[in-house]
Amino acid sequence: MSNRVVLITGGNRGIGLACAQLFLKQGDRVAVTYRSSPPAELDGENAMAIKCDVNSAEEVEAAFKQIEAAWGTVEVLVANAGVNKDTLLMRMTEDQWDEVVDTNLKAAWRCAQRASKAMMKARFGRIVFMSSVVGYFGSPGQTNYAASKSGLIGLARSITRELGARGVTANVVAPGPVETDMLNALGDDGAARLTSLVPLQRAATAHEVAVAVAFLASTEAAYISGVILPVDGGMAMGH
Amino acid sequence: MSENPEAFEKFKKCAVDVLSVDADKVTMDARFNEDLGADSLDLVELVMALEEAFEVNVDESELDGVDTVRQAYDLVTGKQSA
Numbered sequence: 001m002s003n004r005v006v007l008i009t010g011g012n013r014g015i016g017l018a019c020a021q022l023f024l025k026q027g028d029r030v031a032v033t034y035r036s037s038p039p040a041e042l043d044g045e046n047a048m049a050i051k052c053d054v055n056s057a058e059e060v061e062a063a064f065k066q067i068e069a070a071w072g073t074v075e076v077l078v079a080n081a082g083v084n085k086d087t088l089l090m091r092m093t094e095d096q097w098d099e100v101v102d103t104n105l106k107a108a109w110r111c112a113q114r115a116s117k118a119m120m121k122a123r124f125g126r127i128v129f130m131s132s133v134v135g136y137f138g139s140p141g142q143t144n145y146a147a148s149k150s151g152l153i154g155l156a157r158s159i160t161r162e163l164g165a166r167g168v169t170a171n172v173v174a175p176g177p178v179e180t181d182m183l184n185a186l187g188d189d190g191a192a193r194l195t196s197l198v199p200l201q202r203a204a205t206a207h208e209v210a211v212a213v214a215f216l217a218s219t220e221a222a223y224i225s226g227v228i229l230p231v232d233g234g235m236a237m238g239h
Numbered sequence: 240m241s242e243n244p245e246a247f248e249k250f251k252k253c254a255v256d257v258l259s260v261d262a263d264k265v266t267m268d269a270r271f272n273e274d275l276g277a278d279s280l281d282l283v284e285l286v287m288a289l290e291e292a293f294e295v296n297v298d299e300s301e302l303d304g305v306d307t308v309r310q311a312y313d314l315v316t317g318k319q320s321a
Contacts, residue, residue, distance in 0.1 A: 120284060162280060 002219065006030045007067060007074045009054050009111055010081030012039040014180035015130060018206035019078055019213050020047070026214065031067045031074075033081065054081045054107035064114050073118035076217045079108035079152075080130040084182060086141040097144045104148035109155055112170070116163060125168035126217040129156050131228065133176040137236040149174075153228060160226035169225035171216040176232030177203040200233030242267070242312070246293075246319075250312050253288040257281065267309040275308075282311075289315045 006023045010016040011032025017039055023030045024046055032039060033052035042049060048070065052063040067074055082104045085096040112127050119125025134142055135149030152172055159170035177183050177194045183203055186194065195203050212231045215221060230236060251265045260275050271277040277285065282305070286297050289311070295318040305311050 117287065120280075121287075166280075 002027050004028045004075040004219075005067065005071045005073065006076040006078065006217070007033070007063075007111070007115070008078040008080055009033045009052075009107070010035075011042075011078075012037060012049070014182065015175065015178060015206045015209045015213075016078070016080040017041065018210040019080065022207070022210040022214050023076070023217075028076070029071050031063070031071075033063055035081075054111060055102055057110060060107070060110055060114060068118075073122065074115045075119070075122070075124060076126045076128075077111060077115040078128045078130065078213055078217065079111050081107060082130060082148075084142065084145045086145065088141050089143050092143060100144040101148045101151070104145065105151040105155070108152060112155070112159060116159070116168060119168045120163060120166045123167040124219075125163070125166075126219075126221075127156070127159060127168065127170040128213050128216050129170070129172045130213075131172045131174045133174050133230060133232045133236045135174060136228075136239045157226040164225055167222070169216070169222065171225060172228045173209060173212050173216065174228050174230045174232065174236075175204060175209045176230070176235040178209055179203045179205055198233040198235045199237075202233065204231055204233060243316070246316050247312065249292055250289065250308075250315070253292050254285060254308070257285045257288050265308060267307070267312065269308045270306050271308070271311075272306065285311070286315075293319050295319055 006028045008016050008019050011020045012034035016032060020030045020032050020042055029046045031048040031050055033050050035053050038049045050063045050066055052059045054060055083100055085100050087096060108129055129152040131152045132149040134146045135153060139146050156170040156172045176198055183191050195201060209231050212229050216224060216229060251262055254265045255262050258275050258277050258281055264275060269275055271282055282302060286302060290297055293315050295315055297314065301314060305314060
């Protein structure tokens with residue numbers, strides 16, 4: 001059993017929640033942040049839910065402080081919080097761009113920066129960024145989302161070069177379609193169109209993404225850093 | 240600036256811990272890169288440790304041109320008495 005301190009942003013539903021449940025099962029202590037509704041399915045003394053808007057530097061700082069006071073420093077960070085505001089390039093507003101890039105990319109950087117100080121000191125850390133297949137496959141109507149998700153790749157790889165020698169790894173998980181609220185929001189047609197591009201001809205479960213996260217975050221995965229691990233049923237093979 | 244033996248011992252302990260070097264190598268004239276094998280990230284890490292130990296804040300910009308132990312020591316202890 002591992003007993004590490006794990007922080008998952010956006011851990012109240014979907015992939016983040018599935019990650020939280022898997023880390024808890026492994027014996028880790030898991031803090032999740034949520035913006036509006038706390039997770040219903042997380043309880044026990046090893047779970048903590050913190051209301052925190054990752055776009056606020058103050059709230060992120062407060063969340064880290066709360067975890068540190070209760071359990072000590074964060075050893076595993078899963079930067080998962082993300083939003084989408086889909087619309088075609090011609091119709092996208094600056095606000096739609098900013099909201100998505102700020103939440104998906106800048107806030108991930110903010111959390112990684114805050115976590116990395118203690119990780120560097122401890123000579124141990126695992127950072128996993130939740131990217132997406134569209135970060136390198138592209139997706140019509142998602143210029144903001146895709147750009148933010150591919151930005152995470154450069155972020156992870158630069159952290160690998162900066163902190164690799166300190167025992168800190170930074171990796172990227174790139175899911176294809178996953179059975180989450182985000183996919184459901186596309187409607188049946190939209191979801192079917194997306195899964196038709198997947199050789200496995202179905203969406204992933206959130207748990208299937210979580211196992212990839214848990215692997216990259218495992219203590220044993222010490223020599224894996226700067227990689228993109230697709231969990232996409234073969235959707236973007238070769239990209 | 241004259242050195243205070245107690246403050247220098249504290250400085251030395253941080254350097255030994257963070258840079259994993261022998262204590263006797265941490266002299267006032269030691270150069271971080273050439274003598275102590277410290278790269279830029281090591282220096283940032285050392286300054287973080289010094290900030291904690293000496294209860295001061297050092298701006299990133301102030302690290303420009305800091306090459307020797309003496310320069311770093313003066314920077315940190317200078318802030319303390321200020």
